[in-house]
Amino acid sequence: MKALSILLLVMPVVMTGTAVQAEIVPPRQAELLYLLKHDCGSCHGMRLEGGLGPALTPKRLQSWQAEQLAVTILHGRPGTPMPPWRPFFTDSEALWLAQQLKQGVQR
């Protein structure tokens, strides 16, 4: 329900007429958030306040759209240690994660 309302909120910004994103089922949401905290956290900090990689707080991410962040998550950032997470996330999972980051995940 919460995810749906987030999706609705963000949709007008990030999706210009594209298909509606698939719902991420709650157990998978929990997995994604766990991975975000512990595995993304090994570079970005468990509280996402930065480390070897930059902070991923809503303030720091405000100038990017969720869709751009999803692209970075899926394809990485060449020339930096940020790897492509494509093998582990679908498009809609990456977008969902990007939306969580922009909104501010519970830290």
Place this chain on the structure above:
Amino acid sequence: MKSLSILFFTMLLMPGISLADCLTRGTGDMGVIVERAAGSLKVVDTTHHNTLFQVEGLGDLSHASAVYSRDERYVYVFGRDGGLTKVDILCGRIVKRIIQGGNSIGGAISQDGSLIAVSNYKPGGVKIFSADDLSLIADIPATTVTDRDGNKKGSKTVGLVDAPDQRFVVSLYDSGESWIIDMSDPAKPAIQRFEDIGSLPYDGLITPNGRYYIAGLFGQDGLSLLDLWHPEKGTRLILDDYGRGQKKLPVYKMPHLEGWAMADDRAFLPAVGRHAVLVVDSKDWKEIKQIPVHGQPVFVMARPDGRQIWVNFAFPHNDTIQVIDTETLEIINTLKPGKGTLHMEFSPRGESVWISVRDKDEVQIYATRTQELTHRLPVDKPSGIFFTSRAHQTGL
């Protein structure tokens, strides 16, 4: 009964309540385990495989590391939030805690035990504190670099270790340097800078005799070697062709160069972005072999006698440990402790190894001779394990 007494203890340790009893014992068979998510430590007994104290309130301990005072009574914990915490392991309590920077990555204790150095990602640079009361002794800013957004900032500092003659050695991630910081006169830190050591040094280590400092490079193949007996010769690149033109794999967790995995004249190092452990001859620093392993190595650690190398791996292969025989260079065992196998620590003489298994909320203890699981200890999201025997080892 035991848990009751621990509870009682914890109550006594509340701020404002005076301390009654601390343990009266030696600390040589003690250690701490970092509970990364809870921001707490478990103080453990490595003889009886049990927990003595739970110490709370250490802040953000993702990527935390620790060093010991030379009397092995105090542990200094470096937290991700810039926290530096001095903990008395005999009393199970925080002696002092400061927030010394915005975002720190590790630290070291000086040869004489009087200074604690901390390397910071933000604002970059190294700060040096009194080991006694954590008062600031020196603040050494890093080289200024311009980031991708055009902002000026201090380079991140990594791979900070202590070295003989009251020195520290550190590398600068963004600017590609290694620095020797001579603290023999604490009022006047003397810095010797080595530039162009290689692209993006991500961590460093020093040999147990304190002679060689090696920085691992993320931005290219190879490692940067500095001979501290002959700093005038500068750094040189070793193993710079270990990738031999193969495309690097994506790196989901940076390797760590902690401790020095060495057996006879062979050193064992993690390859970056490859499923390989590099074996190098420490007489001429030439590659002897690449050992293909299960995933990208994170920690490559030698049993204290150098007979075995234990390796853990980066996501998504972080449920596995492999054991390498240092004579044959063959993998002799593959263990599956569980997802989030993050760190290991050998008992002082190596009969057992403690392994953090994050997703099972436990530390598993294996007999190294048989590689069989002998004990389990419940620990909340364990990461780094640090035993007091580190107190007397250069670089740890």
